[in-house]
Amino acid sequence: MIEAALRKTIEQFSDIVEFAEKLELSEEEHVSKIKAKLKLFDGTALWIREIWIKGKIEVYSYYWLRPDETIIMGWDNAPHHKEIASFPHHKHVGNRIEPSQQMDINDVLNFIRNFLG
Numbered sequence: 001m002i003e004a005a006l007r008k009t010i011e012q013f014s015d016i017v018e019f020a021e022k023l024e025l026s027e028e029e030h031v032s033k034i035k036a037k038l039k040l041f042d043g044t045a046l047w048i049r050e051i052w053i054k055g056k057i058e059v060y061s062y063y064w065l066r067p068d069e070t071i072i073m074g075w076d077n078a079p080h081h082k083e084i085a086s087f088p089h090h091k092h093v094g095n096r097i098e099p100s101q102q103m104d105i106n107d108v109l110n111f112i113r114n115f116l117g
Contacts, residue, residue, distance in 0.1 A: 002032045002052065006105075013109045016040050016116065030054045042116065043067045048105060062108045075102050 003025050010017050017038050024035040032052040039045050044066055051059040061076035074092040084090045086099035102108045 002027060002034050006034060006036065009105055009109070010038070012106075013113065016042075016109065016113050017046075040112070044072065046108070046112070050105070057104060060104065062102075062105065064108075064112060075100050075108055077103070 006020070006023075006025075010020055018041055020036050020038050022035070022037040024033075026033045030053060032050075034048060034050045034052075036048045037045050038048065044064060047061075047063045047065065049059075049061045050057055059077065061074065061078070063074040064072040066072055071092065076090065076092075077088045079088045081087065081090050081097050084097060084099050086101070089100045089103050091098050091100040091102065102111050
């Protein structure tokens with residue numbers, strides 16, 4: 001189920017996603033985990049980590065990296081940065097922590113697509 005959803009997402013964003021590598025999937029009774037690295041058309045990459053419990057995403061992190069692996073931007077819902085209005089959802093932009101409206105892989109890929117123009 002998780003693998004099919006990821007493949008569908010990659011197809012939906014095929015204009016910016018070239019391929020997935022380092023794919024790790026595990027599905028147990030009520031818990032699904034995914035780790036993947038998407039290579040984007042401009043040479044950057046997006047690291048994905050999601051944990052789904054009973055069909056609902058509970059933990060996520062998405063990190064967009066330059067070819068030299070330095071961070072462009074990152075999104076996650078680790079429960080720190082309680083001062084952020086969108087707590088626990090936040091993004092890392094340089095040295096700043098900002099509120100985030102991107103809370104799943106589709107939101108993040110849409111953001112990247114729009115950012116790249």
